[in-house]
Amino acid sequence: MPKLKSKSGAKKRFSLTGSGKVRANPANLRHGLRKRPTKMKLQARGTMILSPADTKVVKRHFLPYAK
Numbered sequence: 001m002p003k004l005k006s007k008s009g010a011k012k013r014f015s016l017t018g019s020g021k022v023r024a025n026p027a028n029l030r031h032g033l034r035k036r037p038t039k040m041k042l043q044a045r046g047t048m049i050l051s052p053a054d055t056k057v058v059k060r061h062f063l064p065y066a067k
Contacts (some may be wrong), residue, residue, distance in 0.1 A: 010062035014050075020067065022050040022058050 016025045026044035
């Protein structure tokens with residue numbers, strides 16, 4: 001069987017923790033920040049751990065060798 005390719009966009013956007021969880025950057029911090037609540041902007045700083053459902057999709061379809 002040929003090797004599966006990882007999606008190059010996913011390689012740039014996701015990273016794995018030591019326990020196998022997927023870490024990503026939160027959305028909604030690019031533009032239109034005046035209209036967003038301060039709480040929302042503060043909580044979107046740094047990185048977040050994806051939900052189990054999203055983790056399943058990322059690992060299965062976008063990063064096949066990320067175990």
